[in-house]
Amino acid sequence: MDIRYEPGRIEKKWQEHWEKNNFYKVTEDEKKPKYYALEMFPYPSGNLHMGHVRNYAIGDVVARFKAMNGYNVLHPMGWDSFGLPAENAAIKHGSHPAKWTFANIDNMKIQLKTLGISYDWDREVATCHPDYYKFTQWMFLKLYENGLAYKKSAAVNWCPSCQTVLANEQVVEGCCERCESKVDKKQLEQWFFKITEYAQRLLDDLEKLPGWPDKVKTMQKNWIGRSEGCQFSMAIEGHDEKLTVFTTRPDTVFGVTYRVLAPEHPLVSAITKGTPQEEEVTAFINQIKLVSDVDRSSNELEKAGVFTGAYAINPMNNEKVPIWIANYVLMDYGTGAIMAVPAHDQRDFDFAKKYDLPIRVVIQGSDTPDKGELSEAYSGEGFMVNSGSFNGLSVTEGQKQIIDHMERNSIGNGTINYRLRDWLISRQRYWGAPIPIVYCPHCGPTPVPYEDLPVLLPEDVDFKITGESPLNYVESFYKTVCPACGGEARRETDTMDTFVCSSWYFTRYCDPANSNLPFDSDKANYWMPVDQYIGGVEHAILHLMYARFFTKFLYDIKMIDSQEPFSNLLTQGMVLKDGAKMSKSKGNVVSPEEIINYYGADTARLFILFASPPEKDLEWSDQGVEGSSRFLNRVWRLVHDYMPELKDITEEINPESLNKVDKSLYYKIHATIKKVTEDIEERFNFNTAISAIMELTNQLNSYREVKDKNKALLKLAIEELLILLSPFSPHICEELWQSIGNQDSIYLQSWPKYDPEALVLDEVEVVVQISGKVKERLRVPANASKDEMTQLALNSPKIKQLTNGKNIVKIIVVPNKLINIVIK
RNA sequence: GCGGAUGUGGCGGAAUUGGCAGACGCACCAGACUUAGGAUCUGGCGGGUAACUCCGUGGGGGUUCGAGUCCCUUCAUCCGCACCA
Structure with missing residues (x-):
């Protein structure tokens, strides 16, 4: 064994060894408990960044730890490889997105392998590969078949720079999530997935995810945005149409x-047509159109509106009330229309004040003034007033009875409203999974038959920047025949949002080579759900919601037994440099490649896990x-120096007969095992697990001074040290493990x-207060009784002196910890 | 505006159930070895103080024998949502 630690040499050696011997390859094994460890797969940008390293290092500790604990561990990796950057690169550099993407994958895979993560590379998937997107299209067809994929014309978010549609979720503060340009509105025919049909289940089942951070569950809950209330219609004076409103406060x-x-x-x-107000109303609407979405949704914007000239009839009391239009009412929530109750809704109150509309109190709170004007809306508890036969009812009771009354009289009914919208999946781009639909003049939109999948992306494409998909220009692609009638037809040229691809990849890992189905149900049922999912919190809403939706759908069509994809979720924090996220523009990027080349992967992994708890x-x-x-x-030197002492050890450790120093080392070994095990398993506190290993190392170093060394004990200490460290820094541990005379890999050892x-x-040290x-520290026999401890404390000279002549009011004793003597 | 998280030495962080604040590491200081040290080893290292001791977990108040930990209040930073009827 070399006295010098050379990570470059040994890391390569062990990576090759692991690969050659298929160390991390797994198959279903009913005899072992399974464990599915998964990190969010990366977009193949071409280079690994520190965020990836952190993500995969965390996942690898979990995977290795579970494997050493006897689990059959699935730990796969793949590529979320469709998406805009490939296409932008193609436009810019004239290369083909596929070529660019696969070259990036190759490069990143090499980098990833230098990290020494325990992946089963045989299960690698790339979402842009036809073998994979064939089944993304399969998913689309299944959803379509089940009425969950549909097309409608919608005002969509249009990114003028990316030249594509964005889902609501991809619009951040009115700007494109990717390129940050301002998003416009455009009216287009688009494909949607009916995720709203699953809104309630997506909400309810959050309860079944105790292994998820509350933060993420809250975000999802708010995103789904369930609210209970009622919907009712109002007649419009002089018109046949009725107006429907949604309210959560029917009591008002x-x-x-x-x-x-x-x-x-x-x-x-x-x-408004043909009324004196028409002009003013049109002017107002035009003015609103000029205001961007960003400003429109800002609360800085002052409420504004105009009277339409029309009146609605309140079905409860037949009162005539004016109909206004205003900027504070949004078309895409509820029915796009509200009943305004200024006395009990702050927004209505502000508006009413501005335009001098009447305010009528109908809920009497405890401090509602009898006379005089309200200074703000009252939305608290109280009882109903000015409400005819409903007077005197509480807010909750009133809501029930009003809904009841409306239902009996066919005015309206109780409903539940969600903020969650259907998922817009159409993208006018080339580099995505083609939507498997054909438009036939006779048959209408017709799904491509399963046996014709995949609908392949044509390779010879011209990447012009137009508003349309480049696929619109490839005749060989769009010109096709109708699968139903055989007549001439046109293929859908939109592709799917990449979130579709990533909504089911975790099931594909279970059976990655299946060419008939996305996966075999038995295999998926063996591995699913993912036991531990690890990734950035930025995916808390979109990806995780979509993946949950897909899993529920796969459950409904009996492909899979799980209703939730990820039992436990760990959201890791960002990697910062100088207090800011690493980015090229800030110039604070640290390249993993350089760090690994200089220090080795083991050091990089160890540091990143030691520096901070993962979340x-x-x-x-x-x-x-x-x-x-x-x-x-x-550690290297320690093992190296002790090596001669570790040979030919025949004696066994008899814990009973250890001397004081040996006993303390023996204690430390077991305390460290306990600490490291619990820190990894229960808390993911890798930083404190590593610090415990460091403490053991320190004690072993001090043991060098000991004259009569217990060699068996020493050997035990070093072996346990290496095993405990191996999930964090596997290469060096393998090397040292081998160098102290072991044949088997350290990875095959039991935890x-x-x-x-x-x-x-x-004996334990207790504190006397x-x-x-x-005031004093005493060594007392372990598990001494409260009385014994009290006596020992009171008899100690220092305490005697301090309590002398004082009145002892109370003595509190915490066994093995402390004695507190309260004096006056 | 609403919701959530965080706040502990010069720095990253520990303190798991209300029980010794500062584990472990970095930086720094002193010493040893050395031709040399940006290697390695030993020791020190929250603040005030010569010392006894006193003060100290963003600020203020409270509960308790005892509070970094619980309660109230306030400030700062970060994140999410943002007229949700």
């Missing part, structure tokens, strides 16, 4: 003093990396179990 329906439509509401033109942000520190490297060097007996101490202040 007698307080309606006006009503408001969204400016985009389809009835606006009908009720918190991590501040990159070059000096910290240096420290981790120093630690591994220390050690601590001996509770070893953790029983003869006087009125809560520490």
Whole structure:
């Protein structure tokens, strides 16, 4: 064994060894408990960044730990490889998206392999590969078949720079999530997935995910945005049409003093046409159109509106109330129309004040003034007033009875409203999975038969920047025959949102080579659900919601037994440098490749796991990396120097007969096993697990000074140290494990179990406090009774002196910890 | 505006059930070895103080024998949502 630690040499050696011997290859095995460890697969941008390293290092600790604990561990990796950057690169550099993407994958795969992660590379998937997107298309057809994929004309978010449609979720503060340009509105025929049909289940089943962070569950809950209330219609004076409103406060329906439509509401033109107000209303609508979505949704914007000239009849009291249109009512929530109750809704209140509309109190709160004007809307508890026969009812009771009354009289009914919208999946781009639909002049939209999948992307494409998909220009692609009637037909040229591809990839890993089905149900049922999913919190809403939706759908069509894809979720923090996210523009990027080349993967992994607990942000520190490297060097030297002592050991350890120093080392070994095991398994506190391993190393270093070394104990200590460290820094541990005479890989060792007996101490140090202040430390027999402890404390000279002549009010004893003597 | 998270030495962070604040690491200081040290080893390292000791977990208040931890209040930073009827 070399005295010098050379990570470059040994890491390569072991990576090759693992690969050659198929170490991380797994198949279903009913005899072992399964464990599915998964990290979010990356977009193949071409280079690994520190965020990836962190993500995969965390996942690898979990995977290796579980494997060493006897689990049959599935730990796969793949590529989320469709998407815009490939196409942009194609436009810019004239290369083909496929060529660009696969070259990036090759490069990133090499980088990833230098990290020494325990992946089963035989299960690698790439979403842009026809073998994969064949089944993304299969998913589309299944959804279509089940009425969950449909087409409609919709005002969509259009990114003028990317030249494509964005889902609501991809619009961040009115700007494109990817390129940050301002998003426009455009009216287009688009494909949608009916995720709203699953809204309630997606909400309810959050309860079944105790292994998810509350933060993520709350975000999803808010995104689904369930609210209970009722919907009812109001007649419009002089018109046949009725207006439907949604409200969560039916109890305030007698307080309606006006009503408001969204400016985009389809009835606006009908009720204003040919009236004196038409001009003003049109002007207002045009003015609204000029305001961007960003400003429109900002609360800085002052409420504004105009009267339409029309009146609605309140079905509860037959009152005539004016109909307005206003900027604060949104077309895409509820019915795009509200009943306005200024006394009990702050927004209506502000509007009513501005335009001098009447305000009528219908809920009497405890401090509602009898006379005089309200200064703000009252939305608290109280009882109904000015509400005819409903007077005196509480808010909750009133809501029930009003809904009841409306249902009996066919005015309206109780409903539940969600903020969640259907998922717009059409993209006018080339580099995505083609939507498997054919438009036939006779048969209409017709699905491509399953046996004709995949609908392949044509390779010879011209990447012009037009508003349309480049596929619109490839005749050989769009010109086709109708699968139903055989007549001439045109293929759909839109492709699917890449989130579709990533909504089911975790099931494909279970059976990656299946050419008939996306996966075999038995195989998927063996592995699914994912036991631990790890990735960035930025996917808390979109990806995770879509993946949950797909899983529920796959459950419904009996492909899979799980209703949820990910039992446990860990959202890792960002990797920062100088307090900011690493980015090219800030010039604070640290390249994993350079770090690995210089220090080795083991050091890089160790530092990143040691610097911070996984869910918190991590501040990159070059000096910290240096420290981790120093630690591994220390371990190396320790093993190297002790090696001669570890040979030909015949004696066994008899814990009973150990001397004091040996006993303390023996204790430390088991305490470390306990600490590291619990830190990994229960808390993902890798940083404290590593610090415990460092403590053991320190103690082993001090053991060098000991004259009569217990060699068996020493050997045990070093073996356990290496095993405990191996999930974090596997290469060096393999090498050292082998160098102390072991034939088998360290990865094949069982994870050690601590001996509770070893953790029983003869004596413990306890603290003696006087009125809560520490005054003395005493060594007392372990598990001494409260009385014994009290006596020992009171008899100690220092305490005697301090309590002399004082009145002892109370003595509190915490066994094995402390004695607090309260004096006056 | 609403919701959530965080706040502990010079720095990253520990303290798992209300029980010794600062584990482990970095930086720094002193020493050893050395031709040399940006290697390695040993020791020190929250603040005030010569010392006894006192103060100290963003600020203020409270509960408790005892609070980083629980309660109230306030400030700062970050994240999510943003007129959701």
